Amino acid sequence: MLTKKINLWENNETAFLSTYILDNSDELHPNKKRPAVIICPGGAYLATSDREAEPVALRFAAKGFHVFVLRYSCLLKNFEDFDLLLEEGSLPEINKNTQMPQPLYDLAKTFLIIGQHADEWHVDMDKIAICGFSAGAHLTASMGVHWHRSTLKDKFSVESSKFKPAALILGYPLIDYSLTEENSRGDEFTGKLFEFSRLAHFGEKYPSKEKMKQASPIHFVSENTPPTFIWHTDNDELVDSENSLAMGLALRKKQVPFEMHIFENGVHGLSLADEVSAGDSTYINEAAQAWLPMALKWLEKQNFTL
């Protein structure tokens, strides 16, 4: 396996890929162009969570897919400042240029980089899935609904088809920013988290309703949105499961095939929901562990096979 760090942009080390590129072997599907999965961990656009990175990447790699973990542009320079930020309310050293569409550009650049190495790495560019969690699922869904629009084509001066994901996997996604106002618990932690998350994503803590609408994938679902697998827990305390339900309805109305699993119980940020990805026992959830095997079966139906 080729594991390396690839910076997305020159003179900028805050956005990068970690690769899990499977070896080409004469004994194993020689020269087979394999499907690939791009992982977008969550972290409220403040940072990207390790819990939703390597443990998830290895499950897809074990299935025979190449994997790329995308560390997209986030507010905090150091992940360790995450707690500090929320506890102290002070602003540690931060990155500029994290505002949208920067994270979307990061993800688009990921497609281009993989495309440039497709022959060398044996990647089937028609079978690139994106798997995101929480804010990373917001980014994933944003790519799903915007890949064909002029924003990306104009920025990179390439055909839209270069950015086309074949499938999306959304774990406890933020899909509609208006729900963060209505549904977040409103305690101090959550309030601050969303304030700084909006600061990262909009450049201001209290963007207008119109800006939040423009940043909400729910309003841009179309026939061009790829097949989508969604999972959530009903009682997610941070990102309301209504986000997923609304996304399901929007996909249904546009006749985009989807699969959705809402488990009754579970905290926000379950990742694999097992001991491999759990920070503590709160994150172990037997029922919700079913999402990954079901997602793998679903990918098979999207022709993600060897």
Add this chain to the structure above:
Amino acid sequence: MLTKKINLWENNETAFLSTYILDNSDELHPNKKRPAVIICPGGAYLATSDREAEPVALRFAAKGFHVFVLRYSCLLKNFEDFDLLLEEGSLPEINKNTQMPQPLYDLAKTFLIIGQHADEWHVDMDKIAICGFSAGAHLTASMGVHWHRSTLKDKFSVESSKFKPAALILGYPLIDYSLTEENSRGDEFTGKLFEFSRLAHFGEKYPSKEKMKQASPIHFVSENTPPTFIWHTDNDELVDSENSLAMGLALRKKQVPFEMHIFENGVHGLSLADEVSAGDSTYINEAAQAWLPMALKWLEKQNFTL
């Protein structure tokens, strides 16, 4: 196991229960009052399907629960006339008194009958789940949203609590009659099926919008609705998966705990989706088979345990 047929009403053999009452044994949880599941098979209110009856009943019985299959009031006197009805367009011998709320009365009477025998059969009346499919899931959901209302209390002159289900399991449910107009495929088979189904349920083939609204559980979800497990296939060709998505949203808005699984592919009427319940290979669907183990796990969380 005690298997017997119990007529719900005197002088009426069209509505009855088939019981799967587990033996009480000194070696196995002696005198333990067990949870019970009432199964409501589908069949468009024209008949009740065997495919969604005994095969499903035995899975719950194997888990240690008592099971009652409810053959509620349906239009056709003979199940064999189902195809005849649709193919010929003629009306074979039919039952009168199938219009709502008759099927709901049948289900309510089921609760009373089980309650009368609760000591004899060792049934825990606080742990009665209803598991319905298609039209049977419509009936199940109707009970879930109406059990506490005066209709049933007045009809039977007993407390509402006698009809309280502890949990609902809805398989490809019809939840909103207005969707049958918008979303049914509109081919001749489907058109006729819904015509006769409405005749059975409303006494007329084309009831008013207001009547259809009154018969749609989606409009009556409340804090009194029990925890609910829902499953569907996204591309269900007969009952649109939007029914389930809308039910999920309604439950979410009322803070009723729920779990939902929408599988991407699968025809209407999958039942267990395995060879035990399949009429032919169309009804075998590996991905969708996951619903029953997940429903059993979910029931455990609702304290359906031995």
